[in-house]
Amino acid sequence: MKRIGILTGGGDCPGLNAAIRAAAKKGFQLGFEMIGIKNGWKGMLMAEAEILTYDKVSGLLHKGGTILGSSRTNPAKIENGLEKVVNNFKELKLDALIVIGGEDTLGVAVKISKEVSVVGIPKTIDNDVGETDFCIGFHTAVQTASDIIDKIHPTAESHHRVIVLEVMGRHVGWIATYAGMAGGADFILIPEIPIDINDICETIEKRVKKGRDFSIIVIAEGVKIEEKYIVKKGETDAFGHVILGGVGEILAEIIKEKTKIETRAINLGHIVRGGSPTAFDRILATRFGVKAIELVSEKKFGRMAAINGSKIIDVPIEKALEQKRIDKDLYETAKVFF
Structure with a gap:
């Protein structure tokens, strides 16, 4: 045997x-x-x-x-x-x-x-x-993330806020892209595409002028701000990867400062790993x-x-x-x- x-x-x-x-x-x-x-x-x-x-x-x-x-x-x-x-x-x-x-x-x-x-x-x-x-x-993670986008959508719209949702994705933006599309996100930011914060802020302001006074942004954890990863305490795992996390909060602070619009950040973290x-x-x-x-x-x-x-x-x-x-x-x- x-x-x-x-x-x-x-x-x-x-x-x-x-x-x-x-x-x-x-x-x-x-x-x-x-x-x-x-x-x-x-x-x-x-x-x-x-x-x-x-x-x-x-x-x-x-x-x-x-x-x-x-x-x-x-x-x-x-x-x-x-x-x-x-x-x-x-x-x-x-x-x-x-x-x-x-x-x-x-x-x-x-x-x-x-x-x-x-x-x-x-x-x-x-x-x-x-x-x-x-x-x-992958598909379960996308379903979890898109469900949460559905749940935060009414709050963003009711309170006229920008909400930045951070999801996993060290080097690639598969979860962010799929979940963002399924949830109707207004921006999807991924590691493969350099971001232009000024362009994001200008687009948010244009949305407000058109009467769309809220925005939902989905961002992968591996997106760089000013060409730098946002890391947690500089720690690495056994395979040498730095522990990422917090890019959503940094982006939310920048958007709030530049647009003067109330902006909140949510980090899904390990939630997308769970469930059936x-x-x-x-x-x-x-x-x-x-x-x-x-x-x-x-x-x-x-x-x-x-x-x-x-x-x-x-x-x-x-x-x-x-x-x-x-x-x-x-x-x-x-x-x-x-």
Whole structure:
């Protein structure tokens, strides 16, 4: 009987449990023993694992988070870390390892792929993993953010305010663009496009003159103000990323100073990571989980499940690291309504 490990790494998001469920149940059908690795790469460093049973993975489809736990542990930054991962793969008597994560988690999988039989599944609410149209968690994050835009719209209009809504998006503006379009935002500001604060303020003032005396601005956390990231205490995570946050508040202060219009900022932060996955994410995660097991069965290692249009495909796992920027045509469509 083949023993197949599965781990979830990096930030949690809705849909992880659905992918675990799908991979495990497909694995059971093929006679595989499914092993859950606890807390991402930290679990592989510590050889912490549990046998996944049918009961353990039942009833997970609608649940957010991950039953396996997660971490931002980076074995490449730990002395002999990658070697420990490879040794523990053997110690746990695994025949393959399914890695569910974003570019950082999958990046570790790439580093060990010559010594460990790995298969990847892309998940990140930022939706920036290369070679796949969508990642697990993105659609739910967009739904959460757009729902909140709907809820703040009446307040902005009733009190004649500018409201700046900050969402996640370190390097890319997928959440901001999708949620902003779905929620009818008056501006969408993303890392890929340099912002012109004077232009924003002038447009807000023009809206007021036309009788539209409120505005909603959606901004991704990675947008630079005066060519600088807005960071929290200068801290970095295990993969060397600075902890971003606060750009919405800075922008709100500038707008208020320049236009004299009451301006408020809201930072959604980790709220967009929570909740039950949408129908789209449940289906996507299910298809990815099944595809990953099929790749294992076919011994197509060093590959990642992906979606292209409506088709589930597989691509070289290193392609995950080719960061996917916002579709410029999509953003141009959004700008029609600015």
